[in-house]
Structures are given as structure tokens and as C-alpha cells.
Amino acid sequence: MCIIIAVANNKGGVLKTTTVTNLAGVASQHGQRVLIVDCDNQSNVSLSFNLNPDSFENTLYDILVDQVDPRYVIEHVTDNIDILPSNDSLSMLEFEVLTNLNQYPRPFYLLRNMIKDVVNDYDVILLDSPPNLGLVSGNILSFADLVLIPFQPETFSMRSLIKMLSAIDDFKKAHNPKLDVLGVVGTLVNNRTNLHTNILQQCRKFLDHKRIKMFDTIIPRSIRFASSVGFEGLPATLVKENKNNDIVNAYINLYNEIKEVVNV
Numbered sequence: 001m002c003i004i005i006a007v008a009n010n011k012g013g014v015l016k017t018t019t020v021t022n023l024a025g026v027a028s029q030h031g032q033r034v035l036i037v038d039c040d041n042q043s044n045v046s047l048s049f050n051l052n053p054d055s056f057e058n059t060l061y062d063i064l065v066d067q068v069d070p071r072y073v074i075e076h077v078t079d080n081i082d083i084l085p086s087n088d089s090l091s092m093l094e095f096e097v098l099t100n101l102n103q104y105p106r107p108f109y110l111l112r113n114m115i116k117d118v119v120n121d122y123d124v125i126l127l128d129s130p131p132n133l134g135l136v137s138g139n140i141l142s143f144a145d146l147v148l149i150p151f152q153p154e155t156f157s158m159r160s161l162i163k164m165l166s167a168i169d170d171f172k173k174a175h176n177p178k179l180d181v182l183g184v185v186g187t188l189v190n191n192r193t194n195l196h197t198n199i200l201q202q203c204r205k206f207l208d209h210k211r212i213k214m215f216d217t218i219i220p221r222s223i224r225f226a227s228s229v230g231f232e233g234l235p236a237t238l239v240k241e242n243k244n245n246d247i248v249n250a251y252i253n254l255y256n257e258i259k260e261v262v263n264v
């Protein structure tokens with residue numbers, strides 16, 4: 001059975017996209033058929049696979065607004081990985097839908113209704129999210145089974161994590177009873193700073209109390225890794241030369257921890 005995992009956080013730049021694409025890389029190497037749905041108008045999923053987001057005839061926007069069949073939009077990018085791309089047009093979704101509610105009476109269910117027919121073609125669907133909680137995120141939370149939250153330990157991060165958890169809770173009650181938090185993963189961590197260590201400890205304690213999983217794996221900050229991302233045209237976990245790279249290993253460890261909780 002396919003499992004639908006959203007990687008989401010209303011904060012920007014916390015490694016949502018990098019986590020989606022690299023977990024997809026690891027899962028694909030384990031023989032899992034993966035679909036990545038890019039739900040962000042920044043198109044960073046396409047860019048991670050070296051595709052030009054402006055070259056697609058149709059994107060997620062056309063599926064949601066004009067009911068284009070997702071099978072015509074999905075692109076096969078590498079062994080076991082397909083992507084459903086987005087581009088700038090997705091930024092018009094909110095305006096289009098909210099000004100035509102008679103045409104879209106259930107605006108949070110557009111993604112779920114349109115993608116449901118392809119769900120069984122995959123073992124895992126990973127949803128990359130935008131850095132805000134608008135209509136697109138509402139559609140993501142109505143469709144996902146699980147949410148993985150990347151957490152960058154900075155001074156105000158706990159506050160936005162609490163907001164995110166409460167939004168997920170609200171969505172679960174109102175729109176998607178099967179929705180659960182898969183867990184929280186520390187990202188962009190510099191273990192040499194006391195600030196990061198302290199905030200991660202504080203976060204772990206808070207989540208333990210709420211019975212939410214905090215993964216043991218953390219994704220370290222690495223400037224070298226960041227600068228190599230754009231050049232390879234593939235997620236780092238799929239680049240042969242990256243064997244034994246600390247960050248690639250971190251994504252493998254994260255995948256193994258996820259596997260202990262769900263069948264991916």
C-alpha cells in the first residue's frame with residue numbers, strides 16, 4: 001500500500017526540498033517506486049533533477065484547476081522516481097480558487113481528489129511543501145498520511161514548530177482523520193554551538209512530552225554540501241561519488257529510522 005508523506009514546515013530554508021529529494025533517492029535505491037509531488041511554486045524539486053520548470057506544458061496547477069489527468073503531467077526522472085512538477089503558475093492557485101469558490105466548493109480536497117487515481121502506482125509519495133500555511137499546504141495536509149517536519153534549531157524555531165503541530169492537529173480534526181506526525185528531524189545543525197545543542201534538547205523534551213517522535217538522526221549543516229547541490233543534477237543520495245559523505249549517510253540513517261515506524 002502506498003504511503004503519503006508530506007515534508008512540511010511553515011519556515012523557509014529548513015531543508016524541506018533537500019530532505020524530500022534525498023529520501024526519495026534512498027527509497028528508490030531500496031526498490032521503492034517513488035512519486036515526488038512538488039507543491040511549491042519555487043520548483044526546487046525540478047531544479048534538483050536538472051529540469052527546467054518553465055519547460056513543462058502542464059504542471060500541478062493545471063491538474064488542480066483544469067482537472068488535467070496527472071498521468072499526462074508526471075515526469076519520469078530516474079530509476080524508480082517520478083516527479084509531478086510545479087512552476088510559477090502555482091502562485092495563482094489561491095487567487096483562482098478563492099475567487100471562484102462556486103467552482104471549487106471543497107478547496108482543500110483538490111490535490112487528494114485529483115491524485116488519488118495514481119496513488120497505487122507508487123509505494124511512497126513524497127510531498128514537498130511551500131514555506132507557509134496557505135491553500136496549498138491545506139491541500140497537502142488533507143492528502144498526506146504522515147508529516148515529517150524538518151526543524152532548524154534557531155532561537156524562534158520552537159515557536160513555529162508549535163504552530164505547525166497545532167495546524168496539523170486542527171487539520172486532522174477538520175479534514176483528514178488519518179493524518180499523523182511522522183516525526184521531527186533536526187536540520188542544518190552545527191553541533192559545535194551550544195545554542196543548537198540546547199534548542200535540540202529542549203525540542204526533544206517537548207516532543208517526548210507530546211509523544212511525538214524526534215529522530216535520532218540530525219542533518220548537519222555543511223557549506224560544501226550546499227554548494228555541490230546545484231551542480232550534480234541529482235539528489236546527493238543518488239550520486240555515486242558521494243558514498244561515505246556524512247550528509248548522505250545522515251539521509252540513509254533517517255530513512256532507516258523512518259522504516260522502523262512505517263513501511264517505506
Ligand code: ATP
Nearest residue numbers: 012013014015016017018131220221222225226229
Ligand atoms: P524553502 O522553504 O525555500 O522551500 P527548503 O526548506 O525547501 O526551502 P532547501 O531548499 O532544501 O530548504 O534548502 C535550503 C538551502 O540549503 C538550499 O540552498 C540547499 O542547497 C542548502 N542545503 C541543503 N542541505 C544543506 C546542508 N546540509 N547544509 C547547508 N546547506 C544545505
Ligand code: MG
Nearest residue numbers: 016017040044
Ligand atoms: Mg523547498
